[in-house]
Amino acid sequence: MMRYTGLKLAVLACLVGGLAAAQSMNNISTLRATDPPEDEMPPRMRPFVDTDLREARNYPEQPPLIPHDVEGYEVSRNYNKCLSCHARAATGRSQAPMVSVTHYIDRHGQVLASVSPRRYFCNQCHVPQRPDEPMVTNTFIDIDTLLTMPRE
Numbered sequence: 001m002m003r004y005t006g007l008k009l010a011v012l013a014c015l016v017g018g019l020a021a022a023q024s025m026n027n028i029s030t031l032r033a034t035d036p037p038e039d040e041m042p043p044r045m046r047p048f049v050d051t052d053l054r055e056a057r058n059y060p061e062q063p064p065l066i067p068h069d070v071e072g073y074e075v076s077r078n079y080n081k082c083l084s085c086h087a088r089a090a091t092g093r094s095q096a097p098m099v100s101v102t103h104y105i106d107r108h109g110q111v112l113a114s115v116s117p118r119r120y121f122c123n124q125c126h127v128p129q130r131p132d133e134p135m136v137t138n139t140f141i142d143i144d145t146l147l148t149m150p151r152e
């Protein structure tokens with residue numbers, strides 16, 4: 001009998017512990033904080049930036065942003081719309097900048113004849129832009145700005 005009581009107490013302790021944990025998880029703040037969702041619809045997204053002008057990179061390794069519209073461009077196992085302009089052989093006709101040589105290098109450092117599988121899905125790294133206000137502000141500052149800031 002005593003053994004069972006002990007067991008029940010242990011189960012109860014676990015339950016109470018679990019509840020406390022669930023309670024404290026509710027205190028984790030979300031991006032929306034405690035505000036209820038707004039009734040009105042968010043503003044419609046504007047079309048892609050299509051200036052054809054290069055955007056400055058924020059750090060040297062940054063994949064360049066796409067300065068043109070990519071609506072409906074297929075990148076699948078069967079077809080890669082991006083490569084129809086950016087592949088080595090296509091650039092004469094398209095006048096698009098060629099994907100750099102890193103896109104032809106596989107993970108063993110071997111330069112291949114065609115774009116390496118790990119660089120095939122362009123949108124993994126390259127993104128177009130829309131001229132919308134960001135939903136979440138970004139506090140990133142680049143290294144040049146950082147170096148000119150007064151030290152604390």
Ligand code: HEC
Nearest residue numbers: 052054064065066068070073081082085095096097122126
């Ligand atoms: C019809 C041809 C064409 C297609 C298709 C195309 N591009 Fe482009 N892309 C260009 C041209 C031309 C430029 C040079 C800037 C300009 O004129 O827009 C460019 C510029 C870029 C740049 C900027 C390069 C830099 O150095 O700043 C990136 C990144 C890029 N494209 C990625 C893509 C990706 C990813 C896709 C597929 C989703 C794609 N492009 C599809 C023609 C094309």
Ligand code: HEC
Nearest residue numbers: 061062063082086097098099100102119120121122124125
């Ligand atoms: C794994 C990330 C990644 C993927 C996937 C990728 N890129 Fe890039 N891309 C980069 C980075 C990083 C750079 C800049 C440094 C470099 O050239 O490696 C770049 C540079 C470029 C440039 C500019 C080249 C130059 O000389 O100025 C073009 C154009 C480009 N990529 C197009 C593409 C296209 C088209 C695809 C799909 C076939 C693609 N990229 C896939 C990361 C990626």
